[in-house]
Amino acid sequence: MGTRAVIAGGSVAGLLTAKVLSGWYDEVVVLDRDELPLDAVHRKGVPQSRHAHGLLARGHQTIERLVPGFRDELIGRGALENDQHNDVLLYNEGRLLKRAPSNLTGLLAGRPLIESVLRAKVAEVPNIITRPGTAVDGLTAESGRLTGVRINGERLDANLVVDATGRSNRGPTWLRELGYDAAPVDEVRAGIVYTSREYRRVQGDADFLGVISGHYPENPVGCGAGANDGDRWLVTLVGMENNPPPAEPGVFEDFAAQLDGPELHRLITRAEPLTEPVRYRIGPSVRRRYEKARRLPEGFIAAGDSLVCFNPAYGQGMTIAALAAEHLAEVLENGDAQLTRRYFSGMAKIVDTAWVMSTSNDRRFDTTADKQPLASRLLVRYLSRLNKAATTDVVVGRAFLEVANLLAAPPSLLKPTTLFRVLRSG
Numbered sequence: 155m156g157t158r159a160v161i162a163g164g165s166v167a168g169l170l171t172a173k174v175l176s177g178w179y180d181e182v183v184v185l186d187r188d189e190l191p192l193d194a195v196h197r198k199g200v201p202q203s204r205h206a207h208g209l210l211a212r213g214h215q216t217i218e219r220l221v222p223g224f225r226d227e228l229i230g231r232g233a234l235e236n237d238q239h240n241d242v243l244l245y246n247e248g249r250l251l252k253r254a255p256s257n258l259t260g261l262l263a264g265r266p267l268i269e270s271v272l273r274a275k276v277a278e279v280p281n282i283i284t285r286p287g288t289a290v291d292g293l294t295a296e297s298g299r300l301t302g303v304r305i306n307g308e309r310l311d312a313n314l315v316v317d318a319t320g321r322s323n324r325g326p327t328w329l330r331e332l333g334y335d336a337a338p339v340d341e342v343r344a345g346i347v348y349t350s351r352e353y354r355r356v357q358g359d360a361d362f363l364g365v366i367s368g369h370y371p372e373n374p375v376g377c378g379a380g381a382n383d384g385d386r387w388l389v390t391l392v393g394m395e396n397n398p399p400p401a402e403p404g405v406f407e408d409f410a411a412q413l414d415g416p417e418l419h420r421l422i423t424r425a426e427p428l429t430e431p432v433r434y435r436i437g438p439s440v441r442r443r444y445e446k447a448r449r450l451p452e453g454f455i456a457a458g459d460s461l462v463c464f465n466p467a468y469g470q471g472m473t474i475a476a477l478a479a480e481h482l483a484e485v486l487e488n489g490d491a492q493l494t495r496r497y498f499s500g501m502a503k504i505v506d507t508a509w510v511m512s513t514s515n516d517r518r519f520d521t522t523a524d525k526q527p528l529a530s531r532l533l534v535r536y537l538s539r540l541n542k543a544a545t546t547d548v549v550v551g552r553a554f555l556e557v558a559n560l561l562a563a564p565p566s567l568l569k570p571t572t573l574f575r576v577l578r579s580g
């Protein structure tokens with residue numbers, strides 16, 4: 155394809171993209187402003203790592219294809235595979251989805267562990283060079299084409315530049331400096347706050363591996379909690395900005411009493427805490443519509459949270475980062491002509507499903523968002539009815555989980571078999 159691809163940001167999206175590009179470019183250089191330890195530790199550039207992270211079934215499968223051996227390595231280091239239908243208590247609008255064995259396999263692992271395993275795997279690839287402690291300051295271009303990046307006052311030439319700088323999202327600023335208008339942006343304010351704490355996990359303390367409780371207007375308190383890295387529970391409570399989960403020990407546990415189900419509150423009032431609660435204010439969900447940009451320089455792409463960052467309560471971020479890397483491989487199969495346009499127009503379709511799923515619920519809370527589109531209002535109402543059916547009907551529950559795991563598109567919930575079961579339950 156060319157001699158060098160440069161990736162700004164060496165986190166999950168950057169690493170997965172590097173792995174793909176290593177098959178096409180002589181040299182792939184990953185630049186990150188943080189030091190990048192191989193161990194599973196928290197670092198400044200990824201503040202979300204102290205909060206619960208799960209990998210959806212689609213993400214799990216896709217990363218394994220991109221980075222063979224990822225699953226075994228992760229499990230070997232303490233991650234837990236989980237049957238999303240049987241091992242996780244899932245409350246939707248106060249209703250507990252009926253559990254049943256399935257092959258919807260997700261992975262429960264701390265965010266630092268996931269990144270650490272990916273980093274070790276990528277480090278084995280000889281033509282990927284990682285330069286930690288190196289912040290990208292801007293881009294360079296000539297005649298409508300990117301020619302590289304600026305770092306510490308120097309220039310590093312590249313045929314392709316990937317913005318994988320995450321939520322801090324430097325790409326639009328860099329493009330503006332080169333005279334390109336900002337791409338249109340869709341934004342929905344979820345208005346939620348996460349507070350998380352870790353506890354010791356002992357054998358037999360629960361008959362589940364995770365609890366997910368969605369927030370909704372009648373009870374805007376939720377959670378995402380899971381068995382984590384061997385002997386831990388990582389418990390994230392979710393609240394709204396006007397009623398955030400407290401960061402004081404003891405009060406944090408009391409807050410969990412507001413959850414729809416009693417299980418998590420019961421668990422954490424008995425378990426031994428291992429850390430202090432930490433808080434994270436989730437900003438808006440932002441989708442950068444590069445596919446609609448009037449002009450873009452050839453040789454620029456964006457991946458992971460810098461392209462789209464979701465309300466994390468739906469656990470979609472890493473899966474979309476993996477799907478973007480897989481899509482990039484398909485785009486490269488057809489050469490590098492118009493690579494930027496082809497990449498972004500394909501990504502728009504990939505992001506659509508996840509975006510509709512997460513923002514349909516969030517728009518119910520966002521007073522500043524545009525009026526909710528009819529399709530999205532209907533989806534919310536239908537899902538509410540479907541959730542009721544899923545408390546007793548495992549076929550309906552399974553159909554819902556396939557969509558939530560991004561294995562099927564929302565219209566699949568309208569298949570006659572599912573529709574009939576949902577209407578019958580009502």
Ligand SMILES: Cc1cc2nc3c(=O)[nH]c(=O)nc-3n(C[C@H](O)[C@H](O)[C@H](O)COP(=O)(O)OP(=O)(O)OC[C@H]3O[C@@H](n4cnc5c(N)ncnc54)[C@H](O)[C@@H]3O)c2cc1C
Nearest residue numbers: 163165166167187199202207208290320458459466471472
């Ligand atoms: C609270 C929270 C919970 C989440 N839970 C889930 C979950 O359960 N499941 C899920 O799939 N996803 C979840 N996500 C999303 C997930 O964390 C991200 O999708 C994932 O980390 C991939 O992000 P990324 O690689 O695009 O960016 P990040 O992980 O944010 O990394 C960006 C990288 O860019 C580097 N960087 C920034 N600026 C520069 C620069 N100028 N030069 C060089 N390097 C730079 C940073 O140091 C960092 O390494 C959650 C997010 C949040 C906020």
